[in-house]
Amino acid sequence: MKKHFSVSVQSILLKLSVFVVLLNSCSSTENSTTDPVPSKTPESIVIFTINDPHGKIENFAKVKAIIDEEKEKESQVFFVAGGDLFSGNPIVDFHPEKGFPIIDLMGKAGMDVSALGNHEFDYGQDILNARMQQATFPFLCANVNNSAGELNVPKGQVNIEKDGFEIAFIGVVETSSPGNIPSTHPKRIKGLDFFEGVEAVEQYRDSAAVKNADLVVALTHYGSRGDEMILRNHDFVDLVIGGHNHDIYNRKVAGRYMVQSGSNLKKMTKLSLEVLEGEIVNYNYELIDLEERTEEDAEMAQLIAEYNNQPEFFVEIGTSMQDHDSRETGCFYTDALRTITGADLVFQNYGGIRAGLDYGPITPFDIYTIDPFGNGLDTFSMTVAELKNFLMDPEAPSLAYSGVRIARTNGNITIYDSEENVMSDNEVLVIGMNDYISNVHADNFASPVKTFEKTTAEYLIEYLQEYQSVIDYEDCNNSI
Incomplete structure (x- = not known):
């Protein structure tokens, strides 16, 4: 019995030692595969x-x-x-x-x-x-x-x-x-x-x-x-x-x-x-x-x-009697260029009016801020029918204008002369505009009647200096 008992104990101890070795081995393997990987930081x-x-x-x-x-x-x-x-x-x-x-x-x-x-x-x-x-x-x-x-x-x-x-x-x-x-x-x-x-x-x-x-x-x-x-x-x-x-x-x-x-x-x-x-x-x-x-x-x-430090830009050349928004400024702009050109009608695209005309003294700085692009000025001769065709073009810009009256009703364009008579399609008008408009819409404006020497901004300055220095266009809105 003793001898049998001893052999059994030895067998048990041997099995236990193998188990411990295997346990440690598993533990070691587990640790090697589950060591935390350093997390990435954003x-x-x-x-x-x-x-x-x-x-x-x-x-x-x-x-x-x-x-x-x-x-x-x-x-x-x-x-x-x-x-x-x-x-x-x-x-x-x-x-x-x-x-x-x-x-x-x-x-x-x-x-x-x-x-x-x-x-x-x-x-x-x-x-x-x-x-x-x-x-x-x-x-x-x-x-x-x-x-x-x-x-x-x-x-x-x-x-x-x-x-x-x-x-x-x-x-x-x-x-x-x-x-x-x-x-x-x-x-x-x-x-x-x-x-x-x-x-x-x-x-x-x-x-x-x-x-x-x-x-x-x-x-x-x-x-x-x-x-x-x-x-x-x-x-x-x-x-x-x-x-x-x-x-x-x-x-x-x-x-x-x-x-x-x-x-x-x-x-x-x-x-x-x-x-x-x-x-x-x-x-x-x-x-x-x-x-x-x-x-x-x-x-x-x-x-x-x-x-x-450019004092020449800040010389007073006129007076604005109020703050003018873009539409009121468009009225000033187109009236001035109609005076310069003598045209029946003058257009200015609203995208080319980059600021309003504020209350107080007007300087060249103000005018060049309103009109910074250095665009030229042209006049064109076209019939009323040709003008309507341009204004009805889906790609025509939003325009300020001065001169003969234009009305858009139910998708149709009607043009009235200075005495409020409806103009027929074959009547001819002289139309002034900056050369950005005429170049973008070259199919409508092929050859100018006259090309002016100065830029549109320079003519606005000339208008203030020589024609009308006090500007007030309250509530004016001539848009088409």
Whole structure:
């Protein structure tokens, strides 16, 4: 019994030792396969955005102060623009190097990249080439080709990296004018071919640079409808930062966001994002009202003051008896040019009236702000029937006018002479307009009767100096 008992104990002890070894082995194996993998931490980035400043430079000292303060706290700070940098401030538009002041200030404020807007073409292709070459940041436009023009076509896409975080930016411009071109003077984009921005974005879907980026941003001057189309059609785009229609919004479409920040550098958007493996996992939007900010970068403020030191723009040439909205300003505008041309009828497109005429002294600065484009002035001879055909065109712009009366009733156009008699279709009128309208609608306006030497803005100044210096168009609305 003893011996049997001993053997049994030894057997049991042997089995126990094997069990312990196996247990330890399993435990070791389990630990090796379940050691916690260090969890990835989202990257925190900040993107500041502006769009459609139109030459307004006063708030750039505030912009620089805000961005510099953020860069002291965060290493991954991006500053981008949605285009239309030019046309709207005589200090910028009539600088010896047209457009340079805002290019200079944007660079000094830390601009990383800008979309190419339609008004970047307003000075012509050669001047745009010079400004793009001077800029310390790239311009983007993926939907333009140079077939016979002078433009040094910018890249359509660029990657920008900050402290190891890389954003792929894709830029497009709007093509809303007749002929599928941007809204600028057709003569200034001669030889360039444009195609739809939503189609242009698609060509980057399989781009290695885009696929390898941490975030993909469409930086557009395409308008809110175009930006929405991009998000609905291109799931590889994480965010759209836009411009063109001067809107303010933070809108979610197809699970991703599109933003726009107004115009004239009155506001700036700040996006604070957390991004993990190419996905935005935390999104914070802030609209910064620059008009309410007081802190400025001193050196930038001094530079802006130097640019603004142009006394010839601030000589009083007339008096406005009230604040005029765009329609009242259109009445002044067309009356003045009808006096200059002696035409039976003068048109001005509302899109070419960029500001109202405010109460108080009128200066050349005010006139060039209202009419910044340097358009020429022509007169044409056409029958009433030809005029009706133009006004009934679905692509005809919204117009202010002065002269014979025009009425639109139930979709029909009636034109009355100065004595309120209905004019027959074969009667002939002399019609004056800026050469932007006649070039966009060249099928309606072939050969001018007369081409005037000065720009429309220069003739408005001449009118105030030589014909009528006190302006009051309260409640005037001559629109068609």
